[in-house]
Amino acid sequence: MTDDAPPLDAEQLGAYFALMEVSSLVQHAVEQQLRASGDLSWVQFSILARLADTPGGSARMTDLADGVVYSRSGLTYQAGLLDKAGLITRRPSSDDERSTTVTITDEGRAKVAAVLPGHVDVVRQMLLDPLSRRDLNTLGAVLTRVRDHLRAAPPRSAKPRTRGGAG
Amino acid sequence: MTDDAPPLDAEQLGAYFALMEVSSLVQHAVEQQLRASGDLSWVQFSILARLADTPGGSARMTDLADGVVYSRSGLTYQAGLLDKAGLITRRPSSDDERSTTVTITDEGRAKVAAVLPGHVDVVRQMLLDPLSRRDLNTLGAVLTRVRDHLRAAPPRSAKPRTRGGAG
DNA sequence: GTGCCATGCTTCGAATTCGGAGTAATTTAG
DNA sequence: CTAAATTACTCCGAATTCGAAGCATGGCAC
Numbered sequence: 001m002t003d004d005a006p007p008l009d010a011e012q013l014g015a016y017f018a019l020m021e022v023s024s025l026v027q028h029a030v031e032q033q034l035r036a037s038g039d040l041s042w043v044q045f046s047i048l049a050r051l052a053d054t055p056g057g058s059a060r061m062t063d064l065a066d067g068v069v070y071s072r073s074g075l076t077y078q079a080g081l082l083d084k085a086g087l088i089t090r091r092p093s094s095d096d097e098r099s100t101t102v103t104i105t106d107e108g109r110a111k112v113a114a115v116l117p118g119h120v121d122v123v124r125q126m127l128l129d130p131l132s133r134r135d136l137n138t139l140g141a142v143l144t145r146v147r148d149h150l151r152a153a154p155p156r157s158a159k160p161r162t163r164g165g166a167g
Numbered sequence: 168m169t170d171d172a173p174p175l176d177a178e179q180l181g182a183y184f185a186l187m188e189v190s191s192l193v194q195h196a197v198e199q200q201l202r203a204s205g206d207l208s209w210v211q212f213s214i215l216a217r218l219a220d221t222p223g224g225s226a227r228m229t230d231l232a233d234g235v236v237y238s239r240s241g242l243t244y245q246a247g248l249l250d251k252a253g254l255i256t257r258r259p260s261s262d263d264e265r266s267t268t269v270t271i272t273d274e275g276r277a278k279v280a281a282v283l284p285g286h287v288d289v290v291r292q293m294l295l296d297p298l299s300r301r302d303l304n305t306l307g308a309v310l311t312r313v314r315d316h317l318r319a320a321p322p323r324s325a326k327p328r329t330r331g332g333a334g
Numbered sequence: 335g336t337g338c339c340a341t342g343c344t345t346c347g348a349a350t351t352c353g354g355a356g357t358a359a360t361t362t363a364g
Numbered sequence: 365c366t367a368a369a370t371t372a373c374t375c376c377g378a379a380t381t382c383g384a385a386g387c388a389t390g391g392c393a394c
Contacts, residue, residue, distance in 0.1 A: 015303055016290055018310035023190030024236040025317050069191040071352050098359040098372045123183055130316035135309045136182055142302045143185035149297035150192050238382050265342050265389040
């Protein structure tokens with residue numbers, strides 16, 4: 001077991017709880033707005049936005065799943081919904097037959113364009129408004145560093161693909 | 168409608184995305200750890216932790232729901248699970264008969280104590296390690312300001328309690 | 335005291351999520 | 365080239381989540 005796990009002090013706890021609460025609140029509000037303005041969930045919007053931001057408007061399922069923190073099966077489900085709604089198309093990748101290439105449709109782009117202003121509004125109102133430009137830069141810098149750290153050393157997804165060599 | 172919603176610039180987008188991704192990653196990892204070490208979900212842990220931190224170890228459902236960003240029905244469900252597991256007890260409040268007072272049991276406290284070290288470990292490893300003390304303070308301060316702002320002007324939970332006479 | 339609305343919680347049905355099993359295709363080893 | 369391992373995705377069942385409706389209690393007006 002853990003021999004010594006010194007508790008977190010007030011500052012650490014405060015930062016942790018504030019992070020979780022703020023992100024929860026923001027995500028909840030964004031989800032409501034997205035649902036009301038375009039019948040989209042947060043995940044669906046994330047998928048569409050990511051596709052819209054990609055040069056060809058296409059990506060493989062895996063790339064999508066990596067970008068969005070999401071299970072593969074959940075992504076399949078949502079992609080099915082999006083497909084049925086005509087916002088994306090799916091077809092086997094030409095390069096790898098086992099891979100599915102997802103492409104955003106014009107209707108999908110229109111949907112993103114339609115909900116984006118409201119989305120931005122909510123984010124601005126909830127997250128950006130109370131922050132000075134300086135605070136914003138700092139927040140971005142700090143969180144980016146954390147994210148890079150997480151990507152470099154994921155505690156759960158660490159899949160040493162060559163289990164034998166270096167440990 | 169939104170007449171003009173100027174898009175977010177790179178810094179704003181970066182901060183927003185980084186916030187959502189980091190919190191998602193951290194929550195996911197914490198959830199895995201909690202599940203593995205004590206068969207608890209994040210919400211269940213939040214409930215227990217909040218109760219354990221309360222003087223009498225008790226709280227009303229409403230207070231719990233306010234603290235955790237959660238629907239009432241979801242809280243009822245989780246409280247039922249926690250009750251069945253013997254980690255909390257529920258009984259009608261002596262003050263308000265319609266209110267349910269939730270109290271953490273000794274077993275509940277033991278559970279919290281059991282999973283806390285691992286929980287702290289994960290948080291430290293994922294969030295705290297890559298941050299300097301200075302960064303941590305800044306992060307906490309900035310996020311706290313955002314949270315206060317959100318609590319002061321909730322865009323969705325705004326519940327004008329005097330509905331204007333009409334019913 | 336009686337009637338009416340607000341509040342607190344639970345139940346219900348529908349939708350979403352996850353992990354694991356299953357299928358198909360690519361890569362690697364010999 | 366053939367067999368085994370790996371990778372990519374989908375299907376399935378179980379668990380969790382939410383919003384709306386329902387039930388009971390409390391506060392208030394009269």
